[in-house]
Structure formats: C-alpha cells, structure tokens
Amino acid sequence: SQQGEEDPQALSIQEGENATMNCSYKTSINNLQWYRQNSGRGLVHLILIRSNEREKHSGRLRVTLDTSKKSSSLLITASRAADTASYFCATAVGGTASKLTFGTGTRLQVTL
Amino acid sequence: NAGVTQTPKFRVLKTGQSMTLLCAQDMNHEYMYWYRQDPGMGLRLIHYSVGEGTTAKGEVPDGYNVSRLKKQNFLLGLESAAPSQTSVYFCASSSRQFANTEAFFGQGTRLTVV
Numbered sequence: 001s002q003q004g005e006e007d008p009q010a011l012s013i014q015e016g017e018n019a020t021m022n023c024s025y026k027t028s029i030n031n032l033q034w035y036r037q038n039s040g041r042g043l044v045h046l047i048l049i050r051s052n053e054r055e056k057h058s059g060r061l062r063v064t065l066d067t068s069k070k071s072s073s074l075l076i077t078a079s080r081a082a083d084t085a086s087y088f089c090a091t092a093v094g095g096t097a098s099k100l101t102f103g104t105g106t107r108l109q110v111t112l
Numbered sequence: 113n114a115g116v117t118q119t120p121k122f123r124v125l126k127t128g129q130s131m132t133l134l135c136a137q138d139m140n141h142e143y144m145y146w147y148r149q150d151p152g153m154g155l156r157l158i159h160y161s162v163g164e165g166t167t168a169k170g171e172v173p174d175g176y177n178v179s180r181l182k183k184q185n186f187l188l189g190l191e192s193a194a195p196s197q198t199s200v201y202f203c204a205s206s207s208r209q210f211a212n213t214e215a216f217f218g219q220g221t222r223l224t225v226v
Contacts, residue, residue, distance in 0.1 A: 004154075033214055042116075042202055042217035043155075088154065090215075099145065099170065100215060104154040 004032075004089045004103030012109040019076040021106040023089030024069075030092040032065055032072050033100065037086045046074075046087075079110045114138050118203050118218035125193040125225045133188040133221050135203030143206045144186035145170075145215070146178060148199040155202065161186055193225045 007022045023032070031050045035043040049056045049065045049072065056063045062075040076083055086107050090100040119134045135144065142163050147155040147170075157170030159178040167178045175197060177189045186205075190197060200222050204215040 031212075035215075040220075042219045043204075043215075044217070045214035048214055099157055099160050101157070101171075102147075102155040104152065 004091055004101065006087070006089060006103045006106040008106060009104070010107045010109070012111065013079055015079060015081055015110055015112050017079055019079050019083070019108055019110070021074045021087050021108070023072045023074070023103055025072075025089070025091050025103075026070065027091075027093055029067075032063075033090045033092070034061075034063060034072075034074050035088045035090060035102075037088065037105070039085070043088065076108075079108075081110050081112055084108060084110045116203055116205055116216050116218040118201075118221050120221060121219065122222050123224070125190075125223065127193060127195060127225060129193050130189070130191050131193065131223075132190075133201055133203075133223075135186045135188070135205075135218060137184055137186075137203075137205040137216070139205060139207070139216065140183070141205035141207050141216070142183075143208065144180065145204045145206075146176070146186065146188045147202045147204065148172065149202060149220075150199050158188065158201075193223075195225045197223065198225045199223060 004023050004025045033048045034046040037043045047058045060077045065072045086105045088105045090102045116137045145160040146158040149155050156172045161167050161180040164183040179187045200220050203218040206215045
C-alpha cells in the first residue's frame with residue numbers, strides 16, 4: 001500500500017492564487033520530499049524536509065511537516081499556469097532509506 | 113549533462129513477448145531504481161540497486177528481472193509480458209540513501225502489452 005496519500009486528488013485554481021496540497025503518511029520517516037510531474041514527463045524534485053524540520057522554503061514553495069500528525073503540506077504561492085502539473089509526496093523511511101515511497105499525487109490545474 | 117536516460121520511450125508488445133528496458137545515468141550515482149506508474153496508483157517500486165552488481169526487490173517485483181552489471185546502467189527485463197504490465201516505467205537514480213538526498217528521474221517508457 002502507499003505510504004503517502006495526497007489530498008486533494010485534484011485542485012483547480014486561477015493564476016495568482018495560492019495552492020495548498022496535503023500529504024499524510026503512515027510510519028516514522030527520515031525525510032519527506034515533494035516532486036512535480038508535468039504531463040507525460042518524468043518527476044522533478046522540488047524540496048526535501050527532514051524529520052527534525054518543521055518548515056522549509058524554496059522560492060514560491062513552502063513545505064511544512066508535522067511528525068506528530070504524520071502529515072505535510074506544500075504551498076505554492078502566486079501560482080502560474082506553468083505550475084499546472086501533478087505533485088507527489090515521497091517518504092524515506094528509517095531502516096529502508098535506500099528507497100522512496102510515493103503517494104498517489106495531486107493534480108493541479110492553474111487557469112488564466 | 114544528460115542525467116537519466118531511458119530507452120525506448122514507447123513500445124508495444126504482444127502478450128508473451130520479452131523485452132528489456134535500459135536506464136543509463138551519467139552522474140556516477142550509486143543507487144538506481146525502477147518504478148511503474150499506473151493511473152490512480154502513484155509510483156510503485158519494482159526493483160532497485162544500491163550499487164554495481166547488487167539488486168533488490170521493491171513493492172511489485174513479480175514478472176520483472178533486473179541487472180546492474182555496470183554502475184551507470186540498470187536494466188529492467190520482462191520475460192513474458194502480460195497485459196497487466198501495461199504501464200509507464202520510470203527509472204531514477206540517487207547519489208546516496210534517500211535519508212539525505214533526492215532522486216533524479218528519466219522521462220519514462222510507455223509500454224503497452226496487447
């Protein structure tokens with residue numbers, strides 16, 4: 001079964017708005033990563049947050065991690081049409097950190 | 113710098129045929145992975161390798177075999193293709209364990225088994 005589950009499954013917003021995606025996971029983790037996938041393309045790494053971190057920023061991206069709730073959120077501020085993609089969270093689990101386990105993804109549509 | 117390159121990009125197989133998917137990375141990464149992506153399922157790990165000459169099973173290894181004879185290459189084989197193996201296959205690599213690093217992905221191979 002999937003370690004991570006994203007919510008919502010799909011999100012449609014207008015350009016300039018903020019987009020928030022959530023990820024819940026089941027077991028203790030070393031870190032949690034977010035990836036973007038444009039239609040028909042491979043995944044691109046966005047940001048990594050370690051289990052001892054609570055918040056991390058990268059450009060217009062803000063990621064939070066709440067290990068007590070086993071959840072993370074990805075905020076994209078001032079969204080652009082080019083942000084249209086699927087977003088996946090992935091976890092590296094202690095003892096098996098040689099592999100990543102992915103969630104099912106959130107499909108984000110940003111319209112003009 | 114090409115990164116991770118997958119060959120081929122598209123393939124149609126008949127049930128029972130065999131094929132090999134090739135993944136090549138030029139970043140001198142130790143770790144390499146094969147995932148499959150199906151609608152609504154996210155990415156699921158098939159097999160992975162933590163170094164040249166090593167392989168290990170992932171979440172969904174049945175019906176697949178892999179080899180890592182050279183550090184830069186990771187091959188995924190289907191000995192007798194089945195329609196259930198219709199999917200998009202992604203190869204990825206990383207420099208070390210995921211506790212401290214991210215994965216780099218190829219562009220995918222879209223496989224259809226009829």
